Amino acid sequence: MNGRLRAVWPPVIIAVIFLAAWQLLVVVQDIKPFLLPSPSLILGNFFGDFSLMFNAALYTGTTAILGLMFGTVVGLVTALIAQRFGVVNKLITPLAAGLATVPIIALTPILNNMFSITSRTPKVIITMIIVFFPIFVNVTRGLIQVQPVQLELMRSMNARPRTVLRQLRIPNAIPFFFTAMKIAAPLSVIAALVSEYFGGPQQGLGSRIASSAANTAYGRAWAYVVASIITGLIFYLIVLAVERWAAPWTGRARSA
């Protein structure tokens, strides 16, 4: 408990000092809100319109969760296939690396045209594709990078490939999976949010940030940014909690 407190305090103190300095700077220098609103203005908007914030976060968060779920499932299945068939791995991995350089988000307008204007689906698809890469790459690595001596041990015990997968490869890949999820979960929020800039339903965080800024409601635009950060943080913390619970051996020194 003590250790955890000690780990929590420094960032909190730094955040408070940072916000105080920010507030001071805006007030003393009389900086205009369209350049940089003060923390008090942003937080005033955030708590003042909390239900708006919450609903927008709920909409974008739902998109993110759907994309995250589908992207994770597809990533896991592809990783299992890639591990099982070495050739596939040699084909998919460069392909995945190549695709990762494509600005997927930029495909949103095209996808928007393929679905109805009120549809959430294009954003879910975009989020899913973006989530797919880190999951696929990391989990494949986890399935393949098993200690050779552990593989020999399994063979000496006459384990079938299916048993090796279940008892060795998959548990070995779990820390890799959570490492990927810690990237993918906040990333899914960003992807869902940014994809909203390209049209479609207007109730999400991304749309609200854009429309508030367009209406010169800078305090509120920033309040939505705060809501976005909190949403991403919640995603991250959920992954962290699940990891602690499901894979307590991760991050430990490997036994020799």
Add this chain to the structure above:
Amino acid sequence: MSVTSPVSTTAVQATGIWKVFNEGQANEVTALQDINLTVAPGEFISLIGPSGCGKSTLLRVIADLTQPTKGSAEVAGMSAAEARKQQRYGMAFQQAALFDWRTVQRNVELPLELQGWSKSDRAARAMELLEMVQLADFASHRPWELSGGMQQRVAIARSLAVDPPLLLMDEPFGALDEMTRERMQNELLRIRQETGKSVIFVTHSIPEAVYLSDRVVVMSPRPGRITDIVSVSLGERDEDTREADAFYASVTEVREALRGRTSGGAARARVGEV
């Protein structure tokens, strides 16, 4: 006391084993050249020799983890492949190779699980083995909570799980400090005495080889081959064994064999000259 396989009077029979890596290529290595070795049931054999002389390769051929280029290995009267399928040997490596996601007890249970033992039978057997290596109190711990020596004891317990007649051990104490190592050696001898198993034990330590073994197989590299086999007769080991003259005599004999000046060979050469 001695556990004998019903179908065979030899624990291990290696016949004319060759292992050539990268055959026909520039980096061709003859890791094993015409290895012939018979291990009697209940016998403790050490393999010793400089790095790269093929000790691990020989062990891996016997374990059917790799195929010999020529020749064959038999374990308990059956082919190495069949012996592996029937789990007629247990294996321990320099690394404990425990699974971090399993408790100590469930690590020991792993071979039993693969053989389809029931949960309660597995647990009972694992506890019996953990008591044997004096780690019963750590059954529910995770591997990373154990010291290197304790992890190695867990690995040894695991290799004994299905009660195989043969143990193949590749430098299992290589990473341990001298004190722990000597304790582990005594423990291994006690286990072997209790269970009557045959052991093939790879080591770089001459005293370790002499202390543990009935016979020390001396190997030499490029090409990897057996150059000498030193018989050790020290009787029952105890605290005084390591200081006994007979112990030093055997250590010297192995050391000279490693240098290529075998006493027997030298004598033969002299006979030839006369």
